[in-house]
Amino acid sequence: MKRKILLLITGCIITVTALTWIQGYFIYNTYLLKAKEANAVISRQFLTMETSGKLDTLNHAWMGKAAQFIKDYIQQKATKEDLEKIIKATSDSLSQVAIKSIKKKKFYEDYDVSYANYLSTIVIYKKGSKVGDTIYSGKMLLYGNNIEQSNESKASQSKSRDDSYDSYSYEIISDRFYGIANWRKQIIVKMSGLLVFSTALLIFVVLLFYWSIKNLITQKKIADIKTDFINNITHEFQTPLAALDIAVATLKKKEGELTPEQFNYTLSIVDRQNVRMQKLFNQVTRASLATDAIDITNAQTIGYTEIQEIINDFIISHPDTTINFEEENKNRSLYIDRFHLDTIVVNLLDNAVKYGATTITIRLGKETKNTILQVQDNGIGIAQKEQLAIFDKFYRVQKGDVHTTKGLGLGLFYVQQIIAAYKGTISVTSEIGQGATFIISIPQP
Numbered sequence: 001m002k003r004k005i006l007l008l009i010t011g012c013i014i015t016v017t018a019l020t021w022i023q024g025y026f027i028y029n030t031y032l033l034k035a036k037e038a039n040a041v042i043s044r045q046f047l048t049m050e051t052s053g054k055l056d057t058l059n060h061a062w063m064g065k066a067a068q069f070i071k072d073y074i075q076q077k078a079t080k081e082d083l084e085k086i087i088k089a090t091s092d093s094l095s096q097v098a099i100k101s102i103k104k105k106k107f108y109e110d111y112d113v114s115y116a117n118y119l120s121t122i123v124i125y126k127k128g129s130k131v132g133d134t135i136y137s138g139k140m141l142l143y144g145n146n147i148e149q150s151n152e153s154k155a156s157q158s159k160s161r162d163d164s165y166d167s168y169s170y171e172i173i174s175d176r177f178y179g180i181a182n183w184r185k186q187i188i189v190k191m192s193g194l195l196v197f198s199t200a201l202l203i204f205v206v207l208l209f210y211w212s213i214k215n216l217i218t219q220k221k222i223a224d225i226k227t228d229f230i231n232n233i234t235h236e237f238q239t240p241l242a243a244l245d246i247a248v249a250t251l252k253k254k255e256g257e258l259t260p261e262q263f264n265y266t267l268s269i270v271d272r273q274n275v276r277m278q279k280l281f282n283q284v285t286r287a288s289l290a291t292d293a294i295d296i297t298n299a300q301t302i303g304y305t306e307i308q309e310i311i312n313d314f315i316i317s318h319p320d321t322t323i324n325f326e327e328e329n330k331n332r333s334l335y336i337d338r339f340h341l342d343t344i345v346v347n348l349l350d351n352a353v354k355y356g357a358t359t360i361t362i363r364l365g366k367e368t369k370n371t372i373l374q375v376q377d378n379g380i381g382i383a384q385k386e387q388l389a390i391f392d393k394f395y396r397v398q399k400g401d402v403h404t405t406k407g408l409g410l411g412l413f414y415v416q417q418i419i420a421a422y423k424g425t426i427s428v429t430s431e432i433g434q435g436a437t438f439i440i441s442i443p444q445p
């Protein structure tokens with residue numbers, strides 16, 4: 001079963017990893033597709049804008065300046081270096097106009113787009129010569145918007161040639177670029193719904209797996225506890241039933257032949273086994289009582305003498321065990337039903353002996369408003385990780401040779417139920433091989 005659960009956990013981890021990978025792959029592809037689609041549509045929209053003549057005024061403006069510069073250059077009134085100054089002087093104001101007209105246009109899915117027109121080449125041809133004089137070659141901004149934030153793609157190129165002059169002609173090439181400003185961020189924002197949904201879905205799947213596995217482990221624990229309980233209870237009842245069988249057979253067969261001693265001995269067996277079975281039966285039925293079903297109305301002040309009495313009664317049936325009762329202040333007392341205190345102390349003493357103790361020390365102390373009852377033994381001890389669970393219903397420590405000792409796992413549960421009914425607490429401090437100390441704290445009125 002443990003192997004199966006481990007396999008299941010591994011399977012779940014692999015499935016979640018694979019699902020995450022597949023989802024990541026699909027999201028990434030969607031992202032690429034979205035980017036591609038936006039690029040294609042926006043480039044078409046810019047092309048329509050250019051061909052519809054909306055940017056013509058801008059283009060005429062800078063081309064006029066360029067034509068004037070070429071004229072001045074031919075007449076040697078200007079040098080190549082002056083071109084940059086001339087273009088720069090107009091590019092800012094042209095950009096303002098460009099920003100306005102691009103803002104007016106509604107672009108695909110409201111993306112924040114960028115557009116720029118760059119001067120690439122100016123070549124002047126002397127009349128009759130086919131070889132031109134390249135007076136500019138590079139990338140000089142004519143106008144644009146948002147350019148600093150975007151990843152540009154080339155949209156179109158325009159070539160214009162003017163042959164209207166007598167002594168020269170010229171060709172101007174400009175390149176238009178477009179882009180989506182902060183495109184990664186913009187696309188991711190547009191995909192946020194999908195991203196949130198798929199992350200939530202993944203978290204949900206992980207939680208579902210976690211919850212199912214946790215549930216399975218709990219179910220397995222409960223099933224184990226039930227099996228153990230049935231095994232233990234069968235064993236516990238088997239011994240007295242077998243003894244009773246023999247006793248009844250003896251009484252039946254040898255009626256008249258039995259001496260009074262033999263008869264009394266057999267009867268004492270019947271009596272003892274009867275008491276034992278009743279004890280077991282009580283344990284099982286009491287365990288199903290809720291804390292509030294435990295009647296505490298008969299609580300009374302119980303002092304040193306009564307506790308000593310309980311201890312003395314126990315010693316009679318366990319003569320090999322040394323029990324010390326340490327009490328510095330004999331006026332200390334517990335406010336509890338005598339029958340309940342008896343059950344608590346006898347259960348703890350029984351356990352101490354069952355789990356290897358030869359010496360037990362009981363202490364009665366005080367801590368603010370509570371009385372503290374400590375039962376310390378020198379038995380096999382309880383591992384740290386078991387110390388909380390031993391108070392659970394049907395819980396028994398499953399390790400080593402502990403299980404040669406039979407029990408129902410109900411004793412400490414019932415003890416805790418009684419103490420809880422008095423609004424007290426029980427805890428244990430122990431180390432394997434070092435004995436155990438049970439500490440009970442009960443509020444005093």
Ligand code: ADP
Pocket residue numbers: 351352354355377379380381382390391395396397402406407408409410411412413435436
């Ligand atoms: P049971 O004794 O019938 O198993 P309990 O509820 O009394 O049931 O105890 C639960 C478990 O706690 C026991 O199975 C045992 O392993 C452990 N335990 C209880 N008391 C002691 C003790 N004094 N020393 C060592 N182990 C103990």
